[in-house]
Amino acid sequence: MSFTRDADEDRTAAVVPPINPAAPWRVVAVVVVGDTDLKVRFVDGVEGLVHMHDLIWSERPGVFAALRDPDVFRRAHLQLGAVTWPGEIDLAPDAMHDEIARNGSWSP
Numbered sequence: 001m002s003f004t005r006d007a008d009e010d011r012t013a014a015v016v017p018p019i020n021p022a023a024p025w026r027v028v029a030v031v032v033v034g035d036t037d038l039k040v041r042f043v044d045g046v047e048g049l050v051h052m053h054d055l056i057w058s059e060r061p062g063v064f065a066a067l068r069d070p071d072v073f074r075r076a077h078l079q080l081g082a083v084t085w086p087g088e089i090d091l092a093p094d095a096m097h098d099e100i101a102r103n104g105s106w107s108p
Contacts, residue, residue, distance in 0.1 A: 025097035026081030035070045038083060040096065048100030050083070050091070051107040063089050 024044035031039040036053040056067045066087055067073045076083055084090040091108065099106040 023081070023094075025094040027078055027083055027093050027096075028081070030076055030078055030083050032074050032076050035073060036067075038076060040083065040100070042093070042097050042100075043081075046097060046101045048103075049105040050096060050100075051105060053107075055108045063087065 024042060024046075026043045027040050028043055029041040033039050033049070036051065036056055038050040038052065039047070040050055041047045052064070052067065052073075055061060056064050056073075061068075066089060067085060072085060075085055078084065079090070082090045082093045083096075096106045096108075
């Protein structure tokens with residue numbers, strides 16, 4: 001038996017329904033505030049600020065060094081309930097949620 005596939009047609013949307021994050025710590029909204037901060041809202045309604053400055057500008061920022069460029073930082077978006085940037089950079093939404101729920105903000 002052989003299978004043929006039309007590479008130009010994406011059939012995944014018909015097979016897999018859209019993912020609707022339900023865990024309370026999944027991010028449902030993100031807004032870039034300035035060059036290093038984000039405002040986030042989670043499934044359960046918790047909202048707060050994420051202060052990225054210290055991580056981005058630390059001596060060992062790792063992949064987060066790319067976010068020093070304001071144009072790259074402004075490309076923050078949501079992917080599967082997590083804040084994500086190009087280059088497979090993302091933030092752990094569960095840790096972010098817990099700290100924001102306690103203090104209203106998070107500094108990774």
